[in-house]
Amino acid sequence: MYKPYDPTISYFKSRxxxxxxxxxxxxxVIFPRDFQVSYCWxxxxxxxxxxxxxxxTWGSTDGREENWYVDFTPDHPAPLFYRFxxxxxxxxxxxxxxxxxxxxxxxxxxxxxxxxxxPSFVTPDEIKGGVIYQxxxxxxxxxxxxxxxxxxxxxxxxxxxxxxxxxxxxxxxxKNNDYFGGDLQGVTEKLDYIRxxxxxxxxxxxxxEAHSNHRYDTADYLKVDPLLGTEEDFRTLCAQAHKRGMxxxxxxxxxxxxADSVYFNKFGRYGRGGAYNDRHSPYRSWYTFGKKxxxxxxxxxxxxLPEVNENDPxxxxxxxxxxxxxxxxxxxxxxxxxxxxxxxxPDEFIDRVRTAVKRNGADxxxxxxxxxxxxxxxxxxxxxxxxxxxxLDGVMNYPFRRAIIDFLLTGDAxxxxxxxxxxxxxxxxxxxxxCMNHLGTxxxxxxxxxxxxxDCEGMTREEQAALTVPPAAxxxxxxxxxxxxxxxxxxxxxxxxxxxDEAGMTGCKDPFNRCCYPWGKENPAxxxxxxxxxxxxxxxxxxxxxxxxxISAAEGCVAWLRYAPGTARVFVAANKNDREIEYRLHDDMxxxxxxxxxxKVRGGVIIPxxxxxxxxxxxx
Numbered sequence: 001m002y003k004p005y006d007p008t009i010s011y012f013k014s015r016x017x018x019x020x021x022x023x024x025x026x027x028x029v030i031f032p033r034d035f036q037v038s039y040c041w042x043x044x045x046x047x048x049x050x051x052x053x054x055x056x057t058w059g060s061t062d063g064r065e066e067n068w069y070v071d072f073t074p075d076h077p078a079p080l081f082y083r084f085x086x087x088x089x090x091x092x093x094x095x096x097x098x099x100x101x102x103x104x105x106x107x108x109x110x111x112x113x114x115x116x117x118x119p120s121f122v123t124p125d126e127i128k129g130g131v132i133y134q135x136x137x138x139x140x141x142x143x144x145x146x147x148x149x150x151x152x153x154x155x156x157x158x159x160x161x162x163x164x165x166x167x168x169x170x171x172x173x174x175k176n177n178d179y180f181g182g183d184l185q186g187v188t189e190k191l192d193y194i195r196x197x198x199x200x201x202x203x204x205x206x207x208x209e210a211h212s213n214h215r216y217d218t219a220d221y222l223k224v225d226p227l228l229g230t231e232e233d234f235r236t237l238c239a240q241a242h243k244r245g246m247x248x249x250x251x252x253x254x255x256x257x258x259a260d261s262v263y264f265n266k267f268g269r270y271g272r273g274g275a276y277n278d279r280h281s282p283y284r285s286w287y288t289f290g291k292k293x294x295x296x297x298x299x300x301x302x303x304x305l306p307e308v309n310e311n312d313p314x315x316x317x318x319x320x321x322x323x324x325x326x327x328x329x330x331x332x333x334x335x336x337x338x339x340x341x342x343x344x345x346p347d348e349f350i351d352r353v354r355t356a357v358k359r360n361g362a363d364x365x366x367x368x369x370x371x372x373x374x375x376x377x378x379x380x381x382x383x384x385x386x387x388x389x390x391x392l393d394g395v396m397n398y399p400f401r402r403a404i405i406d407f408l409l410t411g412d413a414x415x416x417x418x419x420x421x422x423x424x425x426x427x428x429x430x431x432x433x434x435c436m437n438h439l440g441t442x443x444x445x446x447x448x449x450x451x452x453x454x455d456c457e458g459m460t461r462e463e464q465a466a467l468t469v470p471p472a473a474x475x476x477x478x479x480x481x482x483x484x485x486x487x488x489x490x491x492x493x494x495x496x497x498x499x500x501d502e503a504g505m506t507g508c509k510d511p512f513n514r515c516c517y518p519w520g521k522e523n524p525a526x527x528x529x530x531x532x533x534x535x536x537x538x539x540x541x542x543x544x545x546x547x548x549x550x551i552s553a554a555e556g557c558v559a560w561l562r563y564a565p566g567t568a569r570v571f572v573a574a575n576k577n578d579r580e581i582e583y584r585l586h587d588d589m590x591x592x593x594x595x596x597x598x599x600k601v602r603g604g605v606i607i608p609x610x611x612x613x614x615x616x617x618x619x620x
Contacts, residue, residue, distance in 0.1 A: 118389025198534015238333025
């Protein structure tokens with residue numbers, strides 16, 4: 001197919017990816033001479049503004065083709081959407097891109113995106129090139145230390161090899177009130193193990209006092225949950241992690257609180273006050289009540305999670321003001337926050353959160369939960385500005401996860417590369433290099449279950465509880481997991497390991513993806529893999545903030561190059577075929593040597609079936 005425009009090639013777009021406001025770049029398109037083009041324009045759209053037209057200049061011809069170009073300088077941060085229009089004797093038409101294709105066509109369906117960010121946008125440099133380890137605290141490690149002030153309505157369990165409670169009670173409710181006793185001292189005791197995985201950032205699911213084992217129903221923003229320990233335990237954890245070169249970030253759950261909380265107090269656990277019981281409560285304005293007492297706005301209509309008015313001045317000040325919640329925890333040693341459901345928080349509130357986080361140091365990290373492309377996400381009535389420079393540092397990279405998993409399940413290399421490139425093209429580079437690239441989290445099925453072909457959609461909880469992965473399927477999943485890890489660890493961003501994935505755990509949806517870590521029963525193959533990948537990443541400087549260059553995507557094989565001046569390059573080729581392939585290397589890459597998964601041959605590399613090959617420059 002003829003390619004009039006391809007943004008992956010510098011001839012067509014003078015520099016890849018997003019650009020800073022005030023930066024000039026050149027767009028070029030190519031036409032066959034027999035198109036007889038007389039005029040050409042760059043058409044730029046921005047939300048809330050009329051299309052802007054920029055005339056393009058005729059450049060040169062070789063007798064068969066001609067090019068047209070224009071220099072474009074965006075003047076303010078915004079996601080822009082562009083296409084090219086041209087006029088010839090048959091009328092006026094356009095060039096857009098087709099579906100998931102990276103290149104243009106004369107009858108495309110979509111506009112390209114150009115993200116323009118604030119030129120002052122910086123993200124914490126020292127976290128780039130690292131590895132995140134996510135811990136669901138109750139299920140990680142129980143130090144055995146005594147706990148005080150533990151509420152009597154909690155079910156404390158010692159059968160760590162069993163499933164979490166999943167059956168509803170007599171009233172049909174799932175209480176999530178069974179606990180296995182994982183605590184902050186337990187995390188501290190396992191810091192050397194965590195570091196052995198190459199970890200540089202520990203991400204803790206909520207640790208504040210709450211009355212469900214997931215702790216996303218905050219009861220007191222300023223207290224450690226009593227089963228996890230004390231404020232001093234948290235301070236010690238942070239200090240000991242820092243001594244080992246690791247940072248600690250917390251989950252910020254600010255879109256809702258628990259109904260069973262100091263602030264709402266629906267069940268009277270905290271005395272007679274609270275917004276539910278007292279119209280004059282200082283917390284009343286945090287929530288939205290109807291005419292009846294039980295008519296209040298709740299998160300996704302879950303009545304135990306009353307929704308907060310984040311822009312209520314009292315709430316905003318409590319969380320983000322000087323001496324507020326964010327200052328409190330960062331002052332104890334935390335290094336940043338992951339914002340739960342960031343796309344459900346209003347822009348003004350996220351602005352204030354960033355101010356509070358960065359008030360504690362420019363090196364503090366602000367990560368957001370966004371499941372889609374964060375640069376064109378629409379919520380709260382408009383296009384969001386998460387990554388334009390005044391809000392988040394980075395986001396959880398669900399699009400990368402989907403691209404990798406779908407490729408490993410289907411072998412569709414073209415779609416995989418289109419998805420990977422779209423994110424690297426849309427995200428500002430400083431944000432791209434601090435995104436959390438995960439294969440699994442507390443909100444997804446375990447990666448090994450997914451790769452084993454388990455589809456939990458539509459399953460009842462009874463079916464999920466009874467599910468086991470057959471040995472043959474598990475072995476193949478481990479093989480695909482090896483591919484997934486090497487892909488994930490060599491893409492731009494910070495790869496993340498969900499506790500237990502390195503141990504070979506399986507499981508469907510919540511709560512079956514939140515079982516206890518199997519200490520002493522780890523799968524040595526998966527554990528060794530994660531350690532090797534972490535060590536490799538630590539020793540490859542280009543993976544910190546090097547560029548991402550698509551090389552090929554066809555016939556079940558996807559390949560890319562990571563490059564930055566003065567560093568060894570890293571080349572990756574993932575072969576999803578059930579047969580080995582001989583991948584022919586570009587002339588300037590033939591001195592690269594395979595370090596993972598491939599065998600060098602003259603002019604190329606042999607890649608076994610369902611294997612990811614990683615090559616590096618041999619002169620470094």
